[in-house]
Amino acid sequence: MSTMSSSRIVNAGWVPDAVGIPIFRAFGDMDDPLRLTVLIADCLAHESRQLREDAEACKQPGTTWAERLYHLKRILQRVPRASMRRYVGAIVDFDALHTRRPKGAKLWRDRDLRRQRREFFDCLCNAIDAGGWLVLRPNVTDEVSAELPDGLVRASVNIAPIAKKGIDCSIRKISSDVRPVLSWLVEERKVLDVEDVEEISREGTAKLETYILMLAYELLKPSVRAAGRRLSVLRGPQERNGSMGGFVVLPVDPAANTDESWQMADAADRLGALGVVSSAIDTLQACGFIQHVQSSEDGAFIHIPRRIRTFLRRLARIESPTAWSSDNGRLARDVLEQGEPYFQKLPLAAQLEVHQYAIQSDDVEMAKRTAKYYGTDLREIAYRLSREGRFADAANVYRAIVEQFDASDAYAWEYFGFNLAREADRRSSQGGTELTDDQRQQIREAYCRAVAEEKTDNPLYSGRLLGFRAQCGEYVNVEFDERMFSYQNSRWKDTARGYFARTVFDGLIRGGRHGERDELFNLWRRELQGNRFFEAVHDE
């Protein structure tokens, strides 16, 4: 019986070693921890009855994150490695799982999301350390290298798929996702030369990679760019066989204005299908935006690598959020219209993708209907509803998250309360009724639950709770002072005080208690004046 080998790191998107073993892909999206937990649990659990029980717990929609993580750890620890001849599995784009705080911001609002991501990342790091995993890193980052076992990082294999020798040195740090695009610019289009690349790379890899992608994007025809933006809704590898993901591949451009193109447009329209022109896919492949990937022994697949997909997705969403949600909605509906049995028979990974399409479509009902294993992603829809001022709808979605899915979701509790409060404010300002006792109670409970579920003190959540109590007429000055003193030793002193004080003051103002607000401000003037978090943030 062979013993388990140690893990191995390869700095590339795929390698032949990965064929025949389970592959788990990180996309750098919000759903990574839950999606991968479900997929890993489902895939590895058939080895024993005990593991199957853990896997079932991981797949139950009502399981809390803490419970899921517990069961996932058990699965990863107990997977019978000694019986395996090869790797337990391959994790593709491991760096996408790392938590990054947006530059320049010490935010409290998404802290529990980042914590969830962090816990999942640590869990996988431990598993990798224990051995048996193939880790593929097409986008190597220093932060992740620092967290992986040192010996594995040192022994990692680099693959640089670029032919021109002179450029090899300067691109050593460029992600393998982006290298084919650089190759196209240097060798095929000849718009960049080695010296230019080296000069820009001295200013940072991120800058060079961004420039490579943007330059290549600008050199494409607008119709090809549009096809790239559309296809960026697809995440994993796709087989190109008359279709690509949910897109029908059209041999002729419907806009070409020929008899054939008209027939094609008509046929695609009758099918009600999303279409993408074949030549556009060819061009996107030629320029490296779409790349080949071997995802199984069944054959070759293509995909838009994560770094490029993120770039295209941002452009798609800024240009037309409605087209983005409409395309996603169409992809989800195309599956759901074939009936529940069809959906249930889909491979698990495909079901989860349909759920993701539903989330991105902003269709609450469809998103709830496809949330078979977890519902945390519903936050994305709720967040957008809240930003649009649809507080009641947003509150309903957050309520669904805590009632039907994860009752320990501090963020959902917080914003359930927040949106209920804003909806009540809106009605009151439009001449409606004041807050009823029941509503008060509901909002307060939601805020309290958020503070309780958040494992460490969150000044934003604490501030909102205290602010709401102030709005309801409670005397909060003493608690306010205590908190402000306690933040004295906080690492993020100014941020914490700024967020906390602003939300409490907003509550006092909503409650019409301007005098007390002024009194507190005068007491803490030195700390708050010039605090950009206090001045910039408004609890709206």
Next chain:
Amino acid sequence: MTNEQLAPPDGDRLIIYVLGSGYGESQVVLFPGPERRCMVVDSCRKTRRGKNLTASLLRKLEVKKIDLLVLTHSDEDHIGGAPELIDDFNPDLLWHSDFVGTMRGLVAKWLRAKPGNKRYLELQSTIERIEWLAERDRTDLVHWNTRPWEHQPSGCIVQAVAPPHSLSATRAFGLDNIVRLNETKNWIIPDEGQRTLNGPQSPGDHPNSLSIALSIQWLSHRILLCGDVETPQWKSVITKLRRGDGHRLDLLRELDVVKIAHHGSNDAFCDEAWRLHLENKQDGEVIVPVTPFNQKAKLPDDVTLENLRERYVRLAITTDVGGAFDRAKSSQWELITASAPMCIDGQCMVVVTLHRDGSRSIQATRDAGLFSCPPRPSPVEYLFWPN
């Protein structure tokens, strides 16, 4: 002045019309030959009466089609008239330097927030036209190393010397960060980024860093049209042109005409570049047209006017806005009226004609001014200069 005088139909001269009336700037280069073939650099913007001066001039010149349209960068005073030029003069090829595909998304976002905003609608209209040409392979994203374009049969060669990729990369990185902010669930994001993302900030961060500068060579004549290239960009360009055997640096040397960069701002006056421009040149041999910006901006800058005077060039200011003529006089420039001031309705421009035999002539419309500077002091006199 008749149309014939405006554009003599022979193969012996190349004519450069430098337009600048306070409503943006533009240069029209009429190639030698009877076909009235031309290239246009930048497009002015519409006057208060909705008239585009570049388009008017082209009609007057009876130009039917633009061979090469160059939009040096995306500032309004350079691209405002582009839709009209593209619609009416169907350019064979368009050179631009900005990230049109990315800007398209930002402009769409701004328009969703302010559907009727005139500036955004103009930008969108320009982008749509550029994309229409791009779909037909009639555009090129231009950098310092883009392959030259040649006009046949005159043999006129047009070559970009700026922008360098390194500055283009900075702009790309800035734009990408702004697009990224659109997806960030932050309350606090950088002010400038937020203003750009949401519209009120002028589009992009400093598009001057992306400005194209063009070298045009015809026989022994050399012309440099500098767009809005500023000093840091010049320094980068010079470093790049020095690469290899440095022969491309000749594009900045021994020039007949330099359309000065960025309306003659102090930031755009690069000493190192001017040393190259004037190499082996006698006093008064280099013609320097400059286009003031508007009434408010004091452009060309006083320091630039001084710098130019010390270099003994021939200055031509396309219009007297922002007190340009008075400030030139204060810098000891002498206004000389052209012997035959042209009269083209409403146009403020300088016309430089380069002849096959190597000679040159310069004319100005009635609103434009030609200036001369006092003769360079002899070495003896110089001992006592400036007293």
